Every structure is written in structure tokens, then in C-alpha cells.
Amino acid sequence: MTRRLLLFVGVLIAIVVTADAQRPQADLVLTNGKIITVDERFTIGQAVAIAGDRIVAVGSNDEINRLAGPAARRIDLRGRSVVPGLIDNHLHLLRAGNTWLQELRWDGVESRKKAIDMLKARAKAAGPGGWVFNIGGWAHQQFADDPRPFTREELDQVAPDNPVGLQESYYQVFLNSKALSAFGIEPGKPDPADFVKGSIQRDASGKPTGVIKGDIAATRPFAARMPKLPADQLEASTTALVRDMNRGGLTSVGVPGCNADVLEIFQKWKTAGRTPVRIFCIGGAAAGNPEGVDRSVLQVATMKLFQGDSEIDNVYFGESVYTPLHDPMFALKSNPTPDQLAQWRKLATAIAKAGLPLHVHAELHDTIDAFLDQIEAINKEYPIKNHRWALAHINQINPSQLERMKKLGMYAAVHPWAVINGAIMHEGFGDGAYDMPPLAAMQDSGIMWGLGTDGTAANQTLPFVTLYFAVTGKMAGGMKVIRQTVSREDALIAHTRRNAFFVFQENNLGAIQPGKLADLLVLDRDYLTVPADQIKDIRPVMTMVGGRIVYEAGASAATK
Numbered sequence: 001m002t003r004r005l006l007l008f009v010g011v012l013i014a015i016v017v018t019a020d021a022q023r024p025q026a027d028l029v030l031t032n033g034k035i036i037t038v039d040e041r042f043t044i045g046q047a048v049a050i051a052g053d054r055i056v057a058v059g060s061n062d063e064i065n066r067l068a069g070p071a072a073r074r075i076d077l078r079g080r081s082v083v084p085g086l087i088d089n090h091l092h093l094l095r096a097g098n099t100w101l102q103e104l105r106w107d108g109v110e111s112r113k114k115a116i117d118m119l120k121a122r123a124k125a126a127g128p129g130g131w132v133f134n135i136g137g138w139a140h141q142q143f144a145d146d147p148r149p150f151t152r153e154e155l156d157q158v159a160p161d162n163p164v165g166l167q168e169s170y171y172q173v174f175l176n177s178k179a180l181s182a183f184g185i186e187p188g189k190p191d192p193a194d195f196v197k198g199s200i201q202r203d204a205s206g207k208p209t210g211v212i213k214g215d216i217a218a219t220r221p222f223a224a225r226m227p228k229l230p231a232d233q234l235e236a237s238t239t240a241l242v243r244d245m246n247r248g249g250l251t252s253v254g255v256p257g258c259n260a261d262v263l264e265i266f267q268k269w270k271t272a273g274r275t276p277v278r279i280f281c282i283g284g285a286a287a288g289n290p291e292g293v294d295r296s297v298l299q300v301a302t303m304k305l306f307q308g309d310s311e312i313d314n315v316y317f318g319e320s321v322y323t324p325l326h327d328p329m330f331a332l333k334s335n336p337t338p339d340q341l342a343q344w345r346k347l348a349t350a351i352a353k354a355g356l357p358l359h360v361h362a363e364l365h366d367t368i369d370a371f372l373d374q375i376e377a378i379n380k381e382y383p384i385k386n387h388r389w390a391l392a393h394i395n396q397i398n399p400s401q402l403e404r405m406k407k408l409g410m411y412a413a414v415h416p417w418a419v420i421n422g423a424i425m426h427e428g429f430g431d432g433a434y435d436m437p438p439l440a441a442m443q444d445s446g447i448m449w450g451l452g453t454d455g456t457a458a459n460q461t462l463p464f465v466t467l468y469f470a471v472t473g474k475m476a477g478g479m480k481v482i483r484q485t486v487s488r489e490d491a492l493i494a495h496t497r498r499n500a501f502f503v504f505q506e507n508n509l510g511a512i513q514p515g516k517l518a519d520l521l522v523l524d525r526d527y528l529t530v531p532a533d534q535i536k537d538i539r540p541v542m543t544m545v546g547g548r549i550v551y552e553a554g555a556s557a558a559t560k
């Protein structure tokens with residue numbers, strides 16, 4: 001070999017070595033799978049390499065195997081599909097920590113018979129006199145085998161020795177006789193003062209039927225009366241909660257109202273290096289009257305968001321600005337008054353002036369229009385374009401409102417209440433409910449939209465049930481309730497990459513891409529090819545947050 005050739009070979013070797021050295025050695029490789037990256041080109045890979053908490057490469061088995069360090073852990077996916085960890089942009093997660101361990105949850109339960117069996121098992125475990133209850137997250141129309149509401153007599157028969165209270169979304173509550181007595185709701189006696197007048201249903205003879213009905217305000221006194229979890233059980237309850245979220249496929253959540261006591265538990269887990277779910281708080285200083293608005297305006301001026309990181313952070317003012325304009329969940333129409341809107345505008349102007357992102361509850365057609373009128377006016381003085389203002393829920397939005405939002409540089413945080421409430425919404429809105437929400441119009445409008453649930457009371461929490469709804473238009477249990485659906489690719493993008501943007505983590509989360517955090521799910525079946533009706537049944541066999549396995553099917557602990 002000539003000197004020149006030797007030099008040339010030497011340079012070549014140096015180039016190859018440098019190229020490999022630039023990539024950190026992977027300490028975890030997942031090979032032999034179908035990696036649905038959800039990157040901008042929706043690339044599909046075969047294997048993925050992870051170093052520490054980040055993804056270093058996606059590629060073929062050979063490419064990825066070459067990156068594995070000598071001590072690397074190897075997972076053979078055996079053909080399984082992998083998707084990015086799912087993000088719910090609006091789930092009241094922390095509040096649920098206070099009750100989760102005690103609640104009889106029916107998320108994803110489609111059989112009334114199974115629900116009753118679960119109820120009986122709870123009654124047995126609680127022992128005579130112990131409460132059996134849930135606070136929303138289901139509706140009886142999800143029971144495909146027998147979609148009937150519960151009666152007092154039936155619940156007496158099923159659980160004769162326990163008070164039973166079953167809250168159906170925020171729509172109504174079913175109580176048995178023991179629960180009615182515990183509340184002091186009796187024939188011939190006046191209703192307890194904390195219940196909304198007229199919400200306690202009675203038959204012609206004045207006997208309580210066991211039903212409490214009348215939207216969110218009517219259900220609140222019931223939830224408030226449920227037994228409180230002892231403080232020393234809060235961590236166990238929160239652990240059970242995040243395990244259920246990880247099992248369902250959630251790795252990040254936008255959380256309205258981050259309860260301080262539960263947030264403290266997440267802080268502790270973070271310090272110990274075992275964050276099971278990333279928490280992005282939506283909070284602020286909502287006001288209920290003009291004096292409150294004045295106080296909130298002062299608070300907003302000093303409010304600091306974004307002092308956290310990619311595990312826990314405060315990212316929005318929300319979800320309420322002026323509470324008299326907070327649409328009730330099952331109202332058919334709203335009538336925002338000029339006085340109320342002036343208060344809303346005063347506080348929203350302060351939020352815009354302070355440069356804070358806003359994520360605000362807006363559901364009914366007239367409320368959405370009224371809010372957009374205010375925002376258009378505010379925007380002239382304090383442009384909101386770079387503050388990621390989002391309307392949340394917006395099941396009633398229409399194409400012209402979407403256009404107005406787009407012009408303002410706003411975003412759509414979509415929480416399809418119909419996933420469990422679809423049948424109830426059809427009772428109220430008739431055929432109009434078929435466009436609530438208008439998912440296809442949102443997709444076609446080009447607006448940035450992301451999916452969430454608004455669980456755990458208003459809605460169920462399982463993201464694959466939400467994806468099934470978005471793709472098939474069917475509510476939990478299979479009833480067709482909306483006609484505007486989207487492709488499974490667009491639905492998945494809305495539950496991952498777009499939501500990463502909604503929680504201000506687009507550089508870290510939402511896709512399986514080099515440089516991003518290793519949040520991913522190994523699925524028990526392929527999301528892209530499974531029959532659409534089975535999307536709701538997909539479950540992760542493994543859930544990973546920042547390269548750490550937080551859930552494995554069959555394993556017993558999640559946050560170890």
C-alpha cells in the first residue's frame with residue numbers, strides 16, 4: 001500500500017469511528033418490531049435505541065443492534081407495534097388521587113353484568129356498612145349487553161348491606177336505600193339543604209326513587225359526601241391511579257387544577273427518579289364575581305409559569321376565567337350577558353398583557369362566539385399569537401368559529417364528551433349531536449387540534465377508547481354517536497405529537513425520534529391494522545417513561 005492510500009484508509013476509518021462515536025452507545029434496544037414513530041413523515045421503523053432517558057436512533061434491526069453497548073438491555077418485540085406514549089391534554093388527574101382507591105371504576109367496562117359483578121366484589125371487600133361508589137367516568141349506555149339505568153330496588157338487591165352511590169358522568173346519581181338513609185333522604189322529610197332544589201327525584205307518593213338529577217351542580221353534593229380517604233392512604237391511592245393510567249397508555253397529562261397534596265407525591269417520585277406520568281398543570285385565578293376579577297387581575301400580573309421541567313410544570317392559565325360563563329356540561333344553550341362578558345374580557349386582557357398561555361373551558365355555540373368576540377378585541381391591543389391560547393372541550397364548534405380561531409393563532413383542545421355521554425347528548429341535541437364534536441371539520445380546517453378526555457368524572461380515561469371513538473364515531477359500548485370521524489393516523493397524531501405541543505413539550509415528547517424522551521408503548525396488537533372496532537381493546541404490554549419501564553402487563557408494581 002502506498003503512503004497516500006494508507007493515509008486515505010486512515011482518514012476513512014477516522015470518519016467511520018467519529019460517526020459512531022457521535023451517537024452515544026445505547027443502553028436499551030428494542031428490535032424486531034413495528035415502530036410507529038408519529039414523526040412528521042409518519043415513518044415506520046423496525047427497531048429503536050435508547051440511551052439514558054432519550055431516544056438515540058430509529059432504524060432497521062442491524063442499524064440499531066450496532067448501537068448497543070456491551071451491557072445494553074435488549075428487548076425482542078417479536079413483531080409487536082410501538083407507538084409514542086399517549087398524552088391527554090386535559091384530564092383532572094390529581095383530583096382523582098383523593099378517591100381512586102375507593103372508587104368502583106367502570107372505564108372500558110362494556111358489560112352491565114360485569115359492572116354488577118365488580119359492584120358485588122366491592123361490597124364484599126368493603127364489608128357491611130362500607131360505601132360502594134364511583135364519581136363519574138361512565139354512563140349506562142356503554143353497557144352493550146343491557147344498557148339500562150340502575151334502580152333503587154336493583155341496587156338494594158345487589159348490595160343489601162352497603163350504601164351504594166353511582167355517579168353517571170355529571171348527569172345523574174343512582175342510590176340504593178341504605179345510601180338514601182345515610183343522606184337523610186326519606187319519604188315525608190324535606191330534602192337535605194346541600195342538594196340542589198328539585199334534584200332529588202321522588203315518585204307520586206313522595207318516596208325517593210334513588211335518582212339525583214340535574215347536571216354538574218346536582219351531582220356535586222353527592223361527591224362531597226363520599227368518605228374521605230385517610231391522609232396516609234393518599235399515596236397508595238395515587239399509585240393505583242397512575243398505574244391505571246400507565247396500563248391504559250398515558251405517559252403525560254395536562255392537568256386542570258393540580259391539587260397541592262397530590263402534586264407533592266409526584267414531586268417526591270420525581271426526586272426519587274421514578275416519575276410514572278408527566279404532569280403539566282393548568283391552573284390560575286378564576287373569578288366568580290367582579291370583585292374577584294379585580295383580585296385575579298392583580299394575581300395574574302405576578303403569575304409565573306414554566307418554572308418546572310419536562311416531568312412537572314405549570315403551563316397554562318385555566319380552565320376557567322369568569323365562572324358565571326363556565327358552560328354547564330349538559331346545558332343545551334348559553335346566554336352570555338354583556339356584563340358577564342365585560343368581566344371575562346377584563347381578566348382575559350390581563351392574561352394577554354402578562355403574556356400567559358390560556359386554556360379555557362368553552363362548550364356551547366353562543367359561548368364560543370362570545371369568547372371569540374372578546375379575544376378578537378383583546379388581540380388588537382395585546383396580540384395573543386405566540387401565547388398558545390386554546391379553547392377546551394368545544395364539542396359544539398362549527399367551521400366558521402374554527403376559521404376565526406385559526407386567524408387568531410388559537411388552538412383546539414378537543415375533549416369528546418360523547419365517548420360516554422353520546423346517547424345523553426343525542427337525547428338533548430337530536431341529530432345535531434352527530435357533529436359534536438365535528439372532528440373531520442377540525443382536521444380539514446388545518447387548525448392545530450389535540451385530543452383529551454376531561455376525565456375522570458365527565459368522561460372515561462382510556463386513550464384507546466378515545467382513539468376508537470375518533471376513528472369509528474362510536475361511543476364506549478359501540479353505539480354510533482358522531483358522523484365526523486378522522487383517520488387512525490390523524491387520531492394518533494392528535495393524541496401524541498399535537499398534544500406534546502399543547503403541553504409545551506414539542507421538542508421532548510410526542511414522537512419516537514432521535515433526541516426526544518423515550519416515552520413509548522409496546523402494544524398487544526397493531527393500532528394501524530387491527531379492525532377499527534378493536535382499537536378500544538388495544539392495551540400496552542409495556543409502558544415506558546423516559547426510558548424507564550413504568551408498567552408491564554403481568555407485573556405487579558408500577559412506580560418502583
Ligand SMILES: [Zn+2]
Nearest residue numbers: 319361393454
Ligand atoms: Zn372544563
